[in-house]
Amino acid sequence: MRLKARYNFLQQLNFEALYNTFLGLESREQIFALIGAGVFFLFLIGLPFSLASSKLSGLEDQLEQGQEKQRQIVHTLDGYKQLQAQLKSLETRVGGGFDETITTTMEQLAEKAGIKERIENIKARAPTPSEMYDEVSTDVRLTKITVPQLIDYLYQIENHPSLFLRIRQIQVKRRYDNRQLLDVNFQVSTYKLQGV
Secondary structure, three states, rough: OOHHHHHHHHHHHHHHHHHHHHHHHOOOHHHHHHHHHHHHHHHHHHHHHHHHHHHHHHHHHHHHHHHHHHHHHHHHHHHHHHHHHHHHHHHHHHOOOOOOOOHHHHHHHHHHOOOHHHEEEEEEEEOOEOOOEEEEEEEEEEEOOOOOHHHHHHHHOOOOOOOOEEEEEEEEOOOOOOOOEEEEEEEEEEEEOOOO
Protein backbone atom coordinates (compact mmCIF):
# COMPACT_ATOMS: atom_id res chain seq x y z
CA MET A 1 0.00 0.00 0.00
CA ARG A 2 2.85 2.41 0.85
CA LEU A 3 4.68 1.51 -2.36
CA LYS A 4 1.54 2.29 -4.34
CA ALA A 5 1.22 5.67 -2.61
CA ARG A 6 4.79 6.51 -3.58
CA TYR A 7 4.15 5.69 -7.17
CA ASN A 8 0.96 7.83 -7.09
CA PHE A 9 3.04 10.73 -5.75
CA LEU A 10 5.57 10.32 -8.59
CA GLN A 11 2.76 10.10 -11.15
CA GLN A 12 1.15 13.29 -9.81
CA LEU A 13 4.49 15.08 -10.01
CA ASN A 14 4.68 16.67 -13.45
CA PHE A 15 8.38 16.96 -14.34
CA GLU A 16 7.66 18.87 -17.55
CA ALA A 17 5.71 21.55 -15.66
CA LEU A 18 8.51 21.81 -13.12
CA TYR A 19 11.09 22.16 -15.89
CA ASN A 20 9.05 24.88 -17.61
CA THR A 21 8.63 26.70 -14.30
CA PHE A 22 12.38 26.48 -13.77
CA LEU A 23 13.09 27.96 -17.22
CA GLY A 24 10.67 30.79 -16.43
CA LEU A 25 12.69 31.88 -13.42
CA GLU A 26 15.35 34.56 -13.54
CA SER A 27 18.95 33.33 -13.60
CA ARG A 28 19.50 34.30 -9.99
CA GLU A 29 16.37 32.39 -8.92
CA GLN A 30 17.48 29.42 -11.04
CA ILE A 31 20.80 29.31 -9.14
CA PHE A 32 18.95 29.38 -5.80
CA ALA A 33 16.54 26.69 -7.01
CA LEU A 34 19.48 24.49 -8.14
CA ILE A 35 21.27 25.00 -4.82
CA GLY A 36 18.05 24.18 -2.93
CA ALA A 37 17.47 21.08 -5.06
CA GLY A 38 21.10 20.00 -4.51
CA VAL A 39 20.81 20.47 -0.74
CA PHE A 40 17.50 18.55 -0.80
CA PHE A 41 19.01 15.62 -2.74
CA LEU A 42 22.11 15.61 -0.51
CA PHE A 43 19.80 15.49 2.49
CA LEU A 44 17.80 12.64 0.93
CA ILE A 45 21.00 10.70 0.19
CA GLY A 46 22.86 11.64 3.40
CA LEU A 47 20.01 10.95 5.84
CA PRO A 48 19.98 7.14 5.37
CA PHE A 49 23.80 7.08 5.61
CA SER A 50 23.68 9.16 8.79
CA LEU A 51 21.02 6.89 10.31
CA ALA A 52 22.96 3.78 9.30
CA SER A 53 26.18 5.26 10.75
CA SER A 54 24.56 6.06 14.11
CA LYS A 55 22.99 2.58 14.18
CA LEU A 56 26.41 1.02 13.45
CA SER A 57 27.99 3.15 16.17
CA GLY A 58 25.35 1.94 18.64
CA LEU A 59 25.97 -1.67 17.60
CA GLU A 60 29.74 -1.19 18.05
CA ASP A 61 29.13 0.13 21.58
CA GLN A 62 26.91 -2.86 22.37
CA LEU A 63 29.55 -5.21 20.95
CA GLU A 64 32.25 -3.57 23.09
CA GLN A 65 30.05 -3.87 26.21
CA GLY A 66 29.35 -7.52 25.36
CA GLN A 67 33.05 -8.25 24.97
CA GLU A 68 33.80 -6.53 28.31
CA LYS A 69 31.10 -8.64 30.01
CA GLN A 70 32.56 -11.74 28.36
CA ARG A 71 36.02 -10.86 29.73
CA GLN A 72 34.52 -10.37 33.21
CA ILE A 73 32.75 -13.75 33.01
CA VAL A 74 35.97 -15.49 31.88
CA HIS A 75 37.87 -13.78 34.74
CA THR A 76 35.21 -14.87 37.25
CA LEU A 77 35.29 -18.44 35.92
CA ASP A 78 39.10 -18.52 36.22
CA GLY A 79 38.82 -17.36 39.84
CA TYR A 80 36.17 -20.01 40.50
CA LYS A 81 38.38 -22.73 39.00
CA GLN A 82 41.32 -21.61 41.16
CA LEU A 83 39.14 -21.71 44.27
CA GLN A 84 37.89 -25.17 43.28
CA ALA A 85 41.47 -26.40 42.88
CA GLN A 86 42.44 -24.92 46.26
CA LEU A 87 39.40 -26.53 47.89
CA LYS A 88 40.19 -29.91 46.32
CA SER A 89 43.81 -29.64 47.49
CA LEU A 90 42.67 -28.72 51.01
CA GLU A 91 40.16 -31.60 51.06
CA THR A 92 42.92 -33.99 49.95
CA ARG A 93 45.28 -32.72 52.66
CA VAL A 94 42.61 -32.85 55.36
CA GLY A 95 41.33 -36.22 54.13
CA GLY A 96 44.75 -37.86 54.21
CA GLY A 97 46.47 -35.72 56.82
CA PHE A 98 44.71 -36.79 60.01
CA ASP A 99 47.18 -37.48 62.82
CA GLU A 100 45.91 -40.13 65.26
CA THR A 101 49.07 -39.82 67.39
CA ILE A 102 49.32 -36.04 67.52
CA THR A 103 51.09 -35.98 70.92
CA THR A 104 53.78 -38.35 69.62
CA THR A 105 54.16 -36.20 66.51
CA MET A 106 54.68 -33.07 68.66
CA GLU A 107 57.48 -34.86 70.55
CA GLN A 108 59.11 -36.07 67.32
CA LEU A 109 59.04 -32.59 65.78
CA ALA A 110 60.45 -31.09 68.99
CA GLU A 111 63.30 -33.61 68.89
CA LYS A 112 63.93 -32.74 65.23
CA ALA A 113 64.02 -29.03 66.17
CA GLY A 114 66.41 -29.79 69.05
CA ILE A 115 64.04 -28.63 71.80
CA LYS A 116 62.62 -31.90 73.17
CA GLU A 117 64.06 -31.12 76.63
CA ARG A 118 62.15 -27.80 76.55
CA ILE A 119 58.78 -29.57 76.50
CA GLU A 120 57.22 -29.19 79.94
CA ASN A 121 53.89 -30.77 79.08
CA ILE A 122 51.90 -32.23 76.16
CA LYS A 123 48.26 -33.00 76.94
CA ALA A 124 45.70 -34.42 74.49
CA ARG A 125 42.22 -32.90 74.43
CA ALA A 126 38.97 -34.75 73.88
CA PRO A 127 37.90 -34.88 70.18
CA THR A 128 35.53 -32.13 69.05
CA PRO A 129 33.03 -33.45 66.50
CA SER A 130 31.18 -31.23 64.01
CA GLU A 131 28.94 -31.83 61.00
CA MET A 132 31.78 -31.99 58.48
CA TYR A 133 34.87 -33.05 60.45
CA ASP A 134 36.24 -34.22 63.78
CA GLU A 135 38.91 -32.09 65.43
CA VAL A 136 41.57 -33.68 67.61
CA SER A 137 43.76 -31.26 69.57
CA THR A 138 46.63 -31.26 72.00
CA ASP A 139 48.04 -28.59 74.30
CA VAL A 140 51.80 -28.05 74.25
CA ARG A 141 53.78 -26.16 76.90
CA LEU A 142 57.40 -25.18 76.24
CA THR A 143 59.75 -23.45 78.68
CA LYS A 144 63.03 -21.57 78.32
CA ILE A 145 62.91 -21.47 74.51
CA THR A 146 64.44 -18.85 72.20
CA VAL A 147 62.53 -17.04 69.45
CA PRO A 148 64.39 -18.82 66.57
CA GLN A 149 63.74 -22.21 68.18
CA LEU A 150 60.04 -21.39 68.56
CA ILE A 151 59.74 -20.20 64.96
CA ASP A 152 61.47 -23.32 63.67
CA TYR A 153 59.23 -25.62 65.72
CA LEU A 154 55.99 -23.87 64.70
CA TYR A 155 57.09 -23.89 61.05
CA GLN A 156 57.71 -27.65 61.17
CA ILE A 157 54.25 -28.21 62.66
CA GLU A 158 52.34 -26.08 60.15
CA ASN A 159 54.34 -27.37 57.16
CA HIS A 160 54.39 -31.07 57.94
CA PRO A 161 54.87 -32.96 54.65
CA SER A 162 52.14 -35.56 55.21
CA LEU A 163 49.96 -34.45 58.13
CA PHE A 164 47.43 -31.61 58.29
CA LEU A 165 48.28 -29.76 61.51
CA ARG A 166 47.17 -26.26 62.46
CA ILE A 167 48.17 -24.10 65.42
CA ARG A 168 44.94 -22.76 66.90
CA GLN A 169 45.96 -20.72 69.93
CA ILE A 170 49.30 -19.49 71.19
CA GLN A 171 50.43 -17.60 74.28
CA VAL A 172 54.01 -16.34 74.56
CA LYS A 173 55.52 -14.89 77.75
CA ARG A 174 59.05 -13.64 78.44
CA ARG A 175 60.77 -15.19 81.39
CA TYR A 176 61.66 -12.93 84.33
CA ASP A 177 64.95 -14.71 85.04
CA ASN A 178 66.17 -14.35 81.40
CA ARG A 179 64.47 -11.89 79.04
CA GLN A 180 65.94 -13.72 76.01
CA LEU A 181 63.93 -16.87 76.78
CA LEU A 182 60.22 -17.54 76.41
CA ASP A 183 57.55 -19.73 77.96
CA VAL A 184 55.02 -20.77 75.31
CA ASN A 185 51.61 -22.46 75.44
CA PHE A 186 49.83 -23.41 72.24
CA GLN A 187 47.16 -25.72 70.90
CA VAL A 188 47.66 -27.85 67.78
CA SER A 189 44.74 -29.42 65.93
CA THR A 190 44.37 -32.09 63.27
CA TYR A 191 41.15 -32.80 61.39
CA LYS A 192 39.35 -35.85 60.08
CA LEU A 193 36.56 -35.44 57.52
CA GLN A 194 33.32 -37.21 58.40
CA GLY A 195 32.94 -40.52 56.56
CA VAL A 196 36.68 -40.82 55.81
